[in-house]
Each structure stands twice: as structure tokens, then as C-alpha cells.
Amino acid sequence: xxxxxxxxxxxxLLSSVLIVVSLLLLIFKGLNFGIxxxxxxxxxxxxxxxxxxxSSLRDRFNxxxxxxxxxxxxxxxxxxxxxxxxxxxxxxxxxxxxxNLDKSFGNNYDFRRVENVGPKVSAELLKSGVIAxxxxxxxxxxxxxxxxxxxxxxxxxxxxxxxxxxxxGVFSLFSLEINLSIIAAxxxxxxxxxxxxxxxxxxxxxxxxxxxxxxxxxxxNISINETLSRTIITSATTLLALLAIYFFGGEILKGFxxxxxxxxxxxxxxxxxxxxxxxxxxRVSQKTVLREDEKK
Amino acid sequence: xxxxxxxxxxxxxxxxxxxxxIASSNVFKFDDSFFDKKINLGLDLQGGxxxxxxxxxxxxxxQKLQNLTTTIRNFFKEKNIKINNIKIDNQxxxxxxxxxxxxSVLDVFQDENSDLNPYYPRFKSHQLEIxxxxxxxxxxxxxxxxxxxxxxxxxxxxxxVRRRVDEVGTNEPNILKRGxxxxxxxxxxxxxxxxxxxLLGKTANLTFRFVTNDENDRFGVEKLKFENGLEEATVSxxxxxxxxxxxxxxxxxxxxxxxxxxxxxxxxxxxxxxxKATSTGIGKQLAIVLDGKIISAPVVRDTIxxxxxxxxxxxxxxxxxxxxxxxxxxxxxxxxxxxxERTVGPDLGQDSINAGMIALAIGFMLVIIFxxxxxxxxxxxxxxxxxxxxxxxxGVLTLxxxxxxxxxxxxxxxTVGMAVDANVLIFERIKEELKDETNNILAFDGGYTKSRTAxxxxxxxxxLAAIILFFMGSGPVKGFAVTLGVGIFTTLFSVYFIxxxxxxxxxxxxxxxEKLI
Numbered sequence: 001x002x003x004x005x006x007x008x009x010x011x012x013l014l015s016s017v018l019i020v021v022s023l024l025l026l027i028f029k030g031l032n033f034g035i036x037x038x039x040x041x042x043x044x045x046x047x048x049x050x051x052x053x054x055s056s057l058r059d060r061f062n063x064x065x066x067x068x069x070x071x072x073x074x075x076x077x078x079x080x081x082x083x084x085x086x087x088x089x090x091x092x093x094x095x096x097x098x099x100n101l102d103k104s105f106g107n108n109y110d111f112r113r114v115e116n117v118g119p120k121v122s123a124e125l126l127k128s129g130v131i132a133x134x135x136x137x138x139x140x141x142x143x144x145x146x147x148x149x150x151x152x153x154x155x156x157x158x159x160x161x162x163x164x165x166x167x168x169g170v171f172s173l174f175s176l177e178i179n180l181s182i183i184a185a186x187x188x189x190x191x192x193x194x195x196x197x198x199x200x201x202x203x204x205x206x207x208x209x210x211x212x213x214x215x216x217x218x219x220x221n222i223s224i225n226e227t228l229s230r231t232i233i234t235s236a237t238t239l240l241a242l243l244a245i246y247f248f249g250g251e252i253l254k255g256f257x258x259x260x261x262x263x264x265x266x267x268x269x270x271x272x273x274x275x276x277x278x279x280x281x282x283r284v285s286q287k288t289v290l291r292e293d294e295k296k
Numbered sequence: 297x298x299x300x301x302x303x304x305x306x307x308x309x310x311x312x313x314x315x316x317x318i319a320s321s322n323v324f325k326f327d328d329s330f331f332d333k334k335i336n337l338g339l340d341l342q343g344g345x346x347x348x349x350x351x352x353x354x355x356x357x358x359q360k361l362q363n364l365t366t367t368i369r370n371f372f373k374e375k376n377i378k379i380n381n382i383k384i385d386n387q388x389x390x391x392x393x394x395x396x397x398x399x400s401v402l403d404v405f406q407d408e409n410s411d412l413n414p415y416y417p418r419f420k421s422h423q424l425e426i427x428x429x430x431x432x433x434x435x436x437x438x439x440x441x442x443x444x445x446x447x448x449x450x451x452x453x454x455x456x457v458r459r460r461v462d463e464v465g466t467n468e469p470n471i472l473k474r475g476x477x478x479x480x481x482x483x484x485x486x487x488x489x490x491x492x493x494x495l496l497g498k499t500a501n502l503t504f505r506f507v508t509n510d511e512n513d514r515f516g517v518e519k520l521k522f523e524n525g526l527e528e529a530t531v532s533x534x535x536x537x538x539x540x541x542x543x544x545x546x547x548x549x550x551x552x553x554x555x556x557x558x559x560x561x562x563x564x565x566x567x568x569x570x571x572k573a574t575s576t577g578i579g580k581q582l583a584i585v586l587d588g589k590i591i592s593a594p595v596v597r598d599t600i601x602x603x604x605x606x607x608x609x610x611x612x613x614x615x616x617x618x619x620x621x622x623x624x625x626x627x628x629x630x631x632x633x634x635x636x637e638r639t640v641g642p643d644l645g646q647d648s649i650n651a652g653m654i655a656l657a658i659g660f661m662l663v664i665i666f667x668x669x670x671x672x673x674x675x676x677x678x679x680x681x682x683x684x685x686x687x688x689x690x691g692v693l694t695l696x697x698x699x700x701x702x703x704x705x706x707x708x709x710x711t712v713g714m715a716v717d718a719n720v721l722i723f724e725r726i727k728e729e730l731k732d733e734t735n736n737i738l739a740f741d742g743g744y745t746k747s748r749t750a751x752x753x754x755x756x757x758x759x760l761a762a763i764i765l766f767f768m769g770s771g772p773v774k775g776f777a778v779t780l781g782v783g784i785f786t787t788l789f790s791v792y793f794i795x796x797x798x799x800x801x802x803x804x805x806x807x808x809x810e811k812l813i
Contacts, residue, residue: 044644091497091634095490112644118635121348125770132768139760147753181703184765184773188710188780191761195754199721202750230724233670234717237663241713244659245706250651252340253706260710 002228004272005221008280011273015162022169029172034083034179035115037129039122041066041086041093042115047078049108057082060104064097075251079112086116129183133164136190144194148201149292155278156197159270163193167262181256189263192238196231196271203227204279208289216284220276235268300797308793312684315691322694335693338701339482340772341649343642345489347481348474349457349496349632356449356630357387357437364424365389368435371412377401389435398431405435416440446476452629454479459625460495479632489639491618499587499631500622502539504570507581507593508532520583522590523609529590531583536573541566545623547616550608556616559606560623567603575599584609586619638771652705659709660686667716671723674813677798678719685715685790692782701775711783717754718791721747727813736812740803744796751791759784 035042045057054071057080061069067085074081086093094114101109117125137160144153164186171178203223211219224231239261246257300308322334339346361384368389372379377400382391393401405426408415414423423441427434437445450473457479461469470482483492507529508517515534522528545560562570574582574596583593584607591609611619664682667675689708693700726743733739762784765777806812 092494110641110643112641114637114639116634116637118633120350121636128768132764135768136761136764139764140757143757143760180770180773181776184703184769184776187761187765188758191758192714194757195717198753198757199750202753206746226728227724230717230720233666233720233724234714237666237716238710238713240662240666241659241709244655244662245709247655248651248658249655249706249709250648250702252648252702253651253655256703256706 001221001225003221004224004276005217005280008217008273008277011269012277015270015274018166018169019162022165022172025169025172026165029175031168031172031178032175033126034177035117035122036179037122037126039085039117039119041084041117042113043082043094043097043111044074044113045080045082045109046112047080047105047109049105052080052105052109054080056104060101061097064100066093079251125180129180132183133186133190136187137161137164140190140194144198147198148205149284149288151279151282151284151288152201152205154282155275156194156201158278159197159267159275160190160193162270162274163189163263163266166266167259170262171259176258177255179255181253182259185256185259185263188260189267192264193267193270196234196267197275199230200224200227200271200276204276205289208284208286209293212286217280220279224272224276231268231271235264238264300800305797308797312688312794315688315695316684317691318694319687319690322690333694333697335690336697336699337645337649338699338704338772338775339484339638339645340640340702341645341652341700342484343486343640343645344482344484345486345492346636346638346771347483347489347493347496347634348636349479349481350635351446351449351453351477351479351629352631352633353446353449353477354630356445357442358384360437360445361387361389364435367412371404372397372401375400375404387436390432391435392432395431398428401433402426402428416444443476449629450476450479453632456626456628457481457496457632460621461492463621463625464492464495466492478635485642486639489637493634493637495618495622496632497634498622498628500539500625500627501587502542502623502627503585504536504538504573505531505534505583505585506536506573506577507583520585520588520590522593523586529581529583529593531585531590536582537562537566537570539623539627541569542623545620547611547613547620548606549613550606553608555608556611556613557606557608558611558616558620558623560604562603562605564603567601570603570605571599571601575601591619648702652702656705656709656712660712663712663716671813673802674719674723674799677795677802678716678723680798681719681790681795682712682715684794685786686712688790689779689783689786692786693779698778698782699775700779701772703772704775704779707776707779707783711780711787714758715783715787715790718747718751718787719795721751721754722791722795723813730813736803736807736809739812740799751788755784755788 054073058069058071061071061082061084067087069082069084072081073079090096093116094111098111137157140160141153141157144156148156167186167189170176171182200223203226204220207214207219207223214222242257242261242264245253246261249257318333321332325332365382365384368391369379369382377393377397379391379393382389404410405413405422405424407413415421416423419440421438421440423438423444424435425438425441454471454473458471461471461481461483466483466486468484470480472480474480481496483489486492509530511517511530513532513534515532517530517532519528520531541562543561543563545558548557548559550557577596578598580596581593582596584591591607594608607619660682664679667678669675671678686708689711722743725747726740729739729742729746730736733742759781762777762781766774766781769777803812
């Protein structure tokens with residue numbers, strides 16, 4: 001048996017630091033919102049001429065008076081991602097850009113993807129994203145409240161907040177782009193982390209009913225160990241699937257799968273070191289469970 | 297938990313085979329219409345354009361209020377009530393009346409049978425709201441009145457949008473209402489949306505009006521720019537004919553002048569008016585105005601009574617074709633703005649499909665190898681279940697002709713990764729049971745029973761997340777929610793029926809074997 005409980009305090013401290021740092025990052029550095037949430041235009045461009053590179057493209061686009069332009073390589077050497085604000089929401093902007101690029105590069109490029117999100121839509125998308133995440137947290141809270149005692153709900157929700165905040169903190173730290181698919185990833189992380197926590201909690205509660213003389217400090221450790229191989233195997237297969245998406249699923253899914261990978265790692269960690277320590281700190285005992293059982 | 301009746305085995309087999317057949321109809325062609333279903337590919341996979349259009353209702357409201365002031369004035373004139381200082385400001389009509397007339401004006405506006413202010417019994421609301429401060433009135437559209445106005449202009453606009461898109465001839469466009477002032481246009485397989493975008497961006501309000509120098513024209517005048525933006529002309533506000541009078545419009549080649557023109561045919565009313573105007577207006581310039589810009593202003597040389605004519609204006613064949621198309625499909629009730637656009641080229645779509653399939657294959661292989669190494673015979677059972685699960689999932693998506701997007705493929709891969717969870721929970725539980733239980737069958741039974749709540753809890757939480765995503769997400773993300781959500785049900789089915797069937801067969805044949813798992 002691994003003595004997870006020996007490090008409860010250490011990891012609680014670590015998590016607190018992670019959360020504080022993440023919050024500071026989110027407040028002071030903020031998130032790198034993509035055009036979905038900030039509005040603007042995105043062009044994925046494939047070049048068939050080596051003359052077309054990041055710097056030549058940047059030069060060209062900067063001359064077009066489009067506001068803030070960002071040009072990046074996208075996947076391989078011939079693909080580029082160009083983003084700009086398109087502040088005035090000009091109608092025929094793509095046409096203008098094409099004419100302009102034709103002048104310097106001829107016909108040696110191709111727009112593979114064009115996305116244009118107006119300011120109204122991006123504000124709505126951001127709002128519905130925030131609502132979706134809040135709603136999912138609220139629903140999880142309600143669900144776990146129905147299924148478990150309040151101490152368990154608190155533990156699970158703290159673990160969820162931890163996962164969401166730290167994942168977003170990593171995105172802020174490395175200025176990774178937040179777009180619609182990241183919201184999907186965060187929601188899935190919420191589901192996954194909850195899933196992981198519930199499995200351990202289920203065992204904790206079962207053991208609480210079974211043993212009256214074991215303190216919660218020990219009992220959580222027993223429960224974590226009993227479910228450990230399941231935790232490892234499920235995390236492993238999920239990570240294998242996600243790694244396959246990350247490395248082979250193409251550029252578009254990279255951000256999504258990265259967020260999910262982080263989420264699965266944090267989710268697994270938090271189920272052990274946050275959810276359970278809350279139970280310990282709240283001194284959950286057999287009485288807690290039996291009292292609830294009587295009510296039902 | 298381990299007993300399966302013959303009937304149940306038959307049901308499970310039939311069910312699985314059915315869905316595998318349905319799933320395979322994506323690849324093979326069946327004659328039967330039931331099996332002739334396919335998973336739809338999202339725009340991000342097959343390439344195409346997604347356009348979200350917003351109707352700018354301001355001009356419509358402005359126009360309606362403009363008409364309303366005339367109506368109000370005439371309505372009360374008949375009743376010998378004098379309306380003073382009527383004016384429009386900020387989408388409100390203001391006017392004042394004398395003390396004697398105040399109540400009768402209020403009565404008219406609050407009368408449920410009044411023609412002036414229609415009453416909607418269903419919403420218990422009038423079209424217009426009236427507020428009075430002393431003898432000053434403020435009339436504006438009520439909430440319901442505005443909604444009616446918006447939905448009606450949306451209905452008209454969607455019709456015109458449909459006609460324009462159909463005329464261009466893209467395959468299977470999807471045109472839907474969104475809210476009460478937006479229209480969603482999905483154009484699969486469209487490589488270059490430029491033309492459609494420019495067609496949808498035009499209101500196509502066509503009028504024929506005389507150029508005049510008389511500033512005191514009875515109908516009022518306005519200064520309009522030519523299409524080239526350089527010249528200007530003063531044009532009467534009197535409309536001779538408008539786009540509504542057109543029966544047909546076609547691009548043509550005028551061989552004499554060697555230029556492309558748009559020829560048009562007028563309806564009876566239009567022909568009559570056009571004939572009259574051209575007979576009285578010989579020598580005058582007739583401006584052809586489209587969306588507030590003059591295309592051309594030819595001098596009338598002859599009476600045109602035939603009810604057909606032509607527009608020239610330095611068109612290329614393409615611009616003439618588009619103008620004719622716009623005139624044929626009619627004018628939009630209000631300008632449209634493209635507030636969101638997402639276009640994916642077909643080759644990127646194909647690349648995404650390939651990448652998704654490779655990721656699926658690799659993810660699947662990794663999980664299968666891992667499970668086999670970890671659990672041997674039970675890993676094998678899980679793997680067979682996983683394969684059947686994948687087919688059932690694809691079968692369900694096919695049956696409902698769901699739309700598969702790139703994130704949707706990611707959802708399938710994720711399902712593969714997470715689907716083993718339930719089986720692992722069960723197997724681990726069985727292992728624990730076997731520690732104090734010597735009877736294999738009882739241990740397996742216990743494993744299934746005791747793991748059930750954890751499995752249900754775990755899946756419900758993921759399902760909740762998927763449901764929220766489905767309702768809040770848009771486009772590709774919705775596809776992810778669908779595969780993730782459907783994946784949960786197919787996983788539970790395959791774990792509790794298929795995997796359990798295999799385990800029960802294996803366990804009952806190895807009742808006395810030690811170290812079963």
C-alpha cells in the first residue's frame with residue numbers, strides 16, 4: 001500500500017500555490033483569446049513557393065492596414081496562420097487581401113481556411129462559454145449533493161475548481177490560445193475529473209460503512225489504494241487516446257487535446273490530493289454517512 | 297449477474313449486428329432504404345462555408361414609422377381631429393393635440409378593434425404603445441410589435457436569401473432562422489464563398505427615377521453618387537418603376553455597342569408606367585438606381601411601350617450575370633450583414649478526415665495493446681467489446697444521420713479511451729472479491745453488482761457535461777458533444793451486455809480455475 005496520506009499536507013500546499021499563481025496569471029497576464037472570443041479574422045494559408053515565409057507574409061500583411069497582425073507557422077513549413085483584428089469589420093477584406101498577395105506572390109498560395117467573427121458574435125460566444133462552464137460546475141455540484149453528503153460535494157467541487165483554474169493557468173502562462181474547442185475541453189475535464197473523484201468517493205463511503213474504527217486519514221488512503229489500479233489504467237488509456245489526437249489528429253485539434261491532457265493529469269491528481277484531503281479536514285466519520293443514511 | 301437467457305443472447309447479437317450493418321452502410325451500398333443512410337460530414341470535414349447573417353432592421357423600422365405618420369395624420373383628419381407637430385425621433389413618433397381631442401386619441405390607440413393599432417389577443421398586446429405627457433404623445437412599437445416586425449422581415453429575407461443561393465446552384469445548402477433577426481447559411485462543398493457573400497451583401501433595391509434639376513420637385517429630390525463614386529446627380533424621389541415590377545432579368549451581349557447589358561421584362565403595371573414615363577420624358581435622363589447608387593442614367597430617346605428594356609453600365613459578363621440574378625430574386629426587406637463566417641477548403645477538410653482517422657486508428661491500437669498486456673484474456677474481452685462499441689456508436693450516428701465534425705472524431709477517440717473505464721472498474725472489483733471469495737462465479741457476480749453505482753455516477757457526470765456542450769456549443773463543438781454523449785450510452789450497452797456475455801461464458805467454463813483474472 002502506498003502512503004498517499006503522508007503527503008496530504010505537502011500537496012495541499014502545492015495545490016494552493018498552483019491555484020494562487022494561476023489566479024494571479026489569469027488576473028494580470030490574462031488569457032490569449034482567439035478570434036472566437038475576441039473577434040477578428042483568421043486565415044490558414046498554404047504556400048507552394050519558398051519565397052512565402054513568415055517574415056515576407058508579415059511584411060505584406062502589415063502594409064495592408066489591418067490592425068494587429070500575427071503570422072505564425074502552422075504545422076509544417078508551407079502552412080501559415082494569419083490573424084488580425086479586422087476592427088472595422090470590412091466586408092470585402094478577404095478579396096482585398098487576395099488581390100494584394102497576388103501582386104507579390106502570384107498564384108503560389110491557397111487559402112485553406114478563413115474565419116471571420118464579428119464583435120457581436122464573439123461577445124456572445126464568450127458569454128455562452130462562461131455560462132456553459134458555470135452551468136456544468138453547478139450541475140455537478142447538484143448531482144454530487146444528491147448522491148453524497150455535503151462534505152463530499154465540497155471536496156469534489158474544490159477539486160473541479162482546482163482543475164479548471166490550473167489548466168487555464170497553464171494556458172495563460174504559455175499564452176496558448178483559448179477558442180471554442182478549449183471550452184469543450186474544459187467541460188470534458190469537468191466531467192472527467194468528477195468521474196475520477198466519484199469513483200474514489202464511492203469507495204470511501206463504502207469503507208466508512210464497513211469500518212467504524214479506522215480514522216478518515218487512514219481510510220481515505222485505503223480507498224485510494226483500492227481504486228488505484230483503476231485510476232491508473234483509466235487515466236492511461238484516456239491519455240493514450242489523447243496523445244494519439246495530439247500527435248496525429250492535425251493542427252486544429254492540438255490545443256483541444258493539450259487542454260484535455262492537462263485536465264486528465266490534474267483531474268487524476270486532484271481526486272487523490274484535493275477531494276480526499278477535504279474529507280480529512282472536515283473530519284468525516286462513520287457518523288456522517290450513517291446520519292445521512294437514516295435520513296434516506 | 298452472470299446468467300443470460302437464450303432470448304437475451306439472441307437480442308444482444310441481433311442488436312449489435314444491426315448497428316454494425318447500419319454503420320457499414322457508410323462504406324457499402326445497400327439497396328434497402330433503411331440501410332441507405334450516411335453520417336453527414338460537417339463543414340469542417342467536407343469543406344464549405346458557414347455564414348451567419350444579421351438583418352439590420354433599423355431602416356425597416358424607420359420606414360414603417362415614416363408610413364405610420366402619414367397614416368396617423370390621415371386617420372385623425374377623417375375624424376376631424378387635428379394632429380400637430382408630428383415628427384419622428386429616435387424610433388418614436390411625437391405629436392400633440394388640443395385638450396378636447398386628447399381622450400379620443402387615446403381611445404383610438406387603446407381600442408382592441410382599431411385598424412390603426414392592431415391588437416394581438418395571443419400576447420395581450422397592441423402593435424404600438426402610446427405614452428402621454430400633458431398634450432404631447434409619444435408613439436412607439438411595443439415589444440410584441442417589434443417582434444412581429446422582425447419576424448416578418450426575417451421571413452421575407454430568408455426567402456430572398458434562399459432564392460439567391462439556389463440561383464447560384466450550390467449543392468444542398470442549409471438555410472435556417474436564428475433568433476428573430478438572424479439567418480444561418482451553410483454551404484457545403486463551396487470552395488470560394490466570395491460570390492455568394494457579395495450577392496447576400498446587397499439589398500438589391502432597384503428604382504428608375506428621373507434626373508432633375510428642379511430643386512422644388514413635388515416629390516423631393518436627393519443627390520446620389522454614381523457606381524464609380526466620382527460623379528453625382530440630383531434625382532427625383534418619384535419612383536417610376538421599381539424592382540417589384542420586374543418579371544425577368546437576363547444578362548445579354550449588346551453586339552452593336554459591344555458591351556454586356558442586363559435586359560429586363562416588366563409586368564403589366566410596370567410596362568404601362570414605364571411607357572407613360574418614357575413618352576412624357578423624352579430627352580430627359582432616367583437614372584437607374586441600385587441600393588442608393590446610380591448604375592447609369594441614359595437619356596430617353598423614344599417611348600418604350602413594349603415593357604422591356606435594358607440596363608447598361610460598363611458591366612463585365614460576371615457583374616451583369618450577378619445583377620440579373622439579384623433582380624430576378626428580388627430585393628431584401630432590409631440590409632444583411634455577415635457577422636460570422638467560417639470557410640474551410642475541401643483539401644483541408646480531407647486532410648482533417650485523414651488526420652482524424654489516423655489518430656483514431658493509433659489511439660485505438662494503443663488502448664487495445666495496453667488492455668491486452670494488462671488483462672490478457674479479459675483484456676481481449678474488453679477489446680472485442682471496444683470494437684463492437686465503436687461500430688454501434690458509428691451505427692447510431694448513421695441511423696440518426698448525425699453530423700460528424702473534427703472535434704466529433706476527437707470525441708470518438710476519447711470515448712475509446714474512456715470506455716474501458718467501466719470494464720476496468722468491474723475487473724478490478726472482481727479481483728478484490730476474489731481475495732476473500734473462492735467461488736469464481738460469486739466473485740464475478742459481486743464484481744458486477746458492487747461496481748455499478750460507481751460506473752453509473754461516473755458516466756452520468758460525463759453525460760451532464762456533454763448535454764451542456766450540446767445546448768451551448770455551436771457547429772463543430774456540437775459534433776463533439778454528440779459523439780461523446782452517444783458514446784456513453786453505447787459504452788454502457790456494450791459493457792453490460794456484450795462484455796458481460798463474454799465474461800459469463802468464460803467464467804462458467806472456468807468455474808474452478810484459480811487466478812482467473
